[in-house]
Amino acid sequence: MRFNHFANNVTASHADFPVDDSQLNQDLYAAVNGKWEEQATIPGDHSSTGGFMDLVDGIEKTLMHDFADLLDGNLKPDNAEMGEFKKFYAMSRDFTKRDADGATPLKPFLTKIENLKSFADLNAQLADWYRAGLPAPIQIGIDPDMKDTSKYALYVDAPSLILPDKTYYAKDNPAAKQLLPVYTQMATKLLTMVGYDQDAAAKMVEQTKQFDALIAPHVKSSEEAADYVKMYNPRPLATVDAATDKLDLTAALKDLIHDAPESVILPQPTYFDAVGDLLTEANFPLVKSWMLVKTVIAASGVLSEDFRQVGGTYGRALSGQKEARSQAKSAYRLATTYFDQVVGDYYGRRYFGETAKADVREMVLKMAGVYQNRLKNNDWLSAETRRKAIVKLQKLTIKVGYPDKIDPLYAKFTVDTDASLFANTQRFDELAIADNFSHWGQPVDRKRWDMSANTVNAYYSPSNNEIVFPAAILQAPFYSLKQTSSQNYGGIGAVMAHEISHAFDNNGAQFDEFGNLNNWWTDADLAHFKDLSKAMIAEFDGIPFAGQKVNGKLTVSENIADAGGLSCALEAAKSADVINLREFFVNWAQIWRMKSTTEYMQLLLSIDVHAPNRLRANVQVKNLDDFYSTFNVQPGDGMYLAPEKRVKIW
Incomplete structure (x- = not known):
């Protein structure tokens, strides 16, 4: 519940412009x-x-300005954490090295996804998948229990959509017809940049959109999600786990938190009512492509300049932003975010x-x-x-x-x-x-x-x-x-x-x-x-x-x-x-x-x-x-x- 959302910046001060008293x-x-x-x-x-x-x-x-002095040695770090920030900020700004590294640092993660042949393969490494923060069709996280905020609860949720909101998927919404081609072009380009040929890239992006479209009917719109209280839907873990036979959530949780809670909280319960129909062997190729495409897009901002430029295309189309931020500003944003x-x-x-x-x-x-x-x-x-x-x-x-x-x-x-x-x-x-x-x-x-x-x-x-x-x-x-x-x-x-x-x-x-x-x-x-x-x-x-x-x-x-x-x-x-x-x-x-x-x-x-x-x-x-x-x-x-x-x- 925040006071405001933010875009970016402004160029003139508040006090420079007169008030038209006749129009108040x-x-x-x-x-x-x-x-x-x-x-x-x-x-x-x-x-x-x-x-x-x-x-x-x-x-x-x-x-x-201050952090330029920090890099130059004119400003000394106040603590060890600031010293590490200095190193990371310098690394974020080093586009020569980022360009030289290209997509190479990402390749092991793509190979990890490529090697999956079935949901059984994913399930065998599910806990490590969550530890690495890789995309998964079931999301998990720890937050205070809304009915007893002195202790933590496990929240199990649906993944995010490609389009900004569920309402964009309605047949009469013209925004989707404008945005999905931009997303398609961006994602396909990124996949070719990491080494896939054009046909393979196009196929994976189409499969990604197909799985995304399957998810959309079963998640909340922004209006529905704005009713904060309706996020609290406790269900027995055994019931949630039984909703799909493809992923063993209980086993993964025992590995991750060394426990299997009796109940979990479902912010979007309708997704889990449908998850058994979504996670089928027939849909595994779609899920696999979806995970791979999401991984490449997520990484694009910390790879080379080419990846940064291409990877921001869809976001700029969403907001009407005409060009990417400068390298200097993007490095600042990245370092100060982490x-x-x-x-x-x-x-x-x-x-x-x-x-x-x-x-x-x-x-x-x-x-x-x-x-x-x-x-x-x-x-x-x-x-x-x-x-x-x-x-x-x-x-x-x-x-x-x-x-x-x-x-x-x-x-x-x-x-x-x-x-x-x-x-x-x-x-x-x-x-x-x-x-x-x-x-x-x-x-x-x-x-x-x-x-x-x-x-x-x-x-x-x-x-x-x-x-x-x-x-x-x-x-x-x-x-x-x-x-x-x-x-x-x-x-x-x-x-x-x-x-x-x-x-x-x-x-x-x-x-x-x-x-x-x-x-x-x-x-x-x-x-x-x-x-x-x-x-x-x-x-x-x-x-x-x-x-x-x-x-x-x-x-x-x-x-x-x-x-x-x-x-x-x-x-x-x-x-x-x-x-x-x-x-x-x-x-x-x-x-x-x-x-x-x-x-x-x-x-x-x-x-x-x-x-x-x-x-x-x-x-x-x-x-x-x-x-x-x-x-x-x-x-x-x-x-x-x-x-x-x-x-x-x-």
């Missing part, structure tokens, strides 16, 4: 961002520009610090206090549910800036400078997989962060009942000492309250103060909350955008969080010594500044749980009475919504 009552987003949008251009290696991406781009520029928490520790300590961490924590506590008062004064919850909601809020864990220490996993990431880049990334992947499996039987580590400190985002974790604000988002336009309190509340205040609101959105509200899936509502309160949620669905559902329409069910949780966050931040802004609600609403609209390719906007409409940025800016403010008085919004104005249609939940 007609289209808030356009009045605030219209002048910027007129001159904004999307860089060729990006699918969007603006808003959050200003910060992403600025951090990238800062860290690339060493994300190490880089985050560096960024947080150098550019944020303990003093700022303490200050921002106080801000979050203040916002939580405002939220608690709103719960106390809530006029539609019963006293019993209201009391439990306040208990949940008081138990909320707050994480700000960066973790106190680097995750011990990264101490194992030692770089072999004599090996290839691919070999090093493969070993890191295997270490991360082994670390995940090692959680089995251990208490849940609630100190772990799911984001690094240099990530421009924030999130709420329902299973931990925690809100997390990485250092990178704690800067202008979200927060700055140079901004007024009203501006800061319209920025970081809304972010903070947004994440708090996730504890009480349609998903988070079903988890208790310990993060366990547990209904703490009275029947009447829950029924009323569901009615309010339906009103939020209706408010967004069907709004035309980018030639398509918004899916209110897909975006409901984030829209509830936006509504609660903005409303709570507004109350906090009004309690300050100096109040300027115009600045509050203008900064709210400003943080959503974004210009995207049509392809990227349409992709997000299909898969993203967030509404489009323009609508996040415009629709939510229509629910707030203070917006109408601040900008004298009257019936007939573009920003007017009749009082009976205004949605107010938190």
